[in-house]
Amino acid sequence: KRIMLTGPSTLLATLRTVANIWRNEQQNQNALAIAEAGSKLYDKFVGFVESMDGINKALGQAQSQFQTAYGRLVSGRGNLISSTEKLRKLGIKAGKQLQRDLLEKAMSENEDHASLPTAQDQEND
Incomplete structure (x- = not known):
């Protein structure tokens, strides 16, 4: 039932142990939150890189169309x-x-x- 009997001599040590357990639990929750945020950040970054690649391709196509139009204009x-x-x-x-x-x-x-x-x-x- 997770009940611990303490006396005056073990009360301070028991409270420190409980505080350490709570701190460890908080750190574990923070680590899980960091892992989840890192996963979302990575997915956003991959989407950003894909968008940059799309922009690069579109700029290449625009440059090609410009060269064609300029050729008709001048050459x-x-x-x-x-x-x-x-x-x-x-x-x-x-x-x-x-x-x-x-x-x-x-x-x-x-x-x-x-x-x-x-x-x-x-x-x-």
């Missing part, structure tokens, strides 16, 4: 920059102008960059 035969620049040279009125370095890159990339006559060239003829 190859009939790229968008050289095509629109030909329109400007034909005499359309534009309020803005493309950056010179981007324009030069696009024109050098364009394999078919034989220039069309500009409106100014036609006036001189």
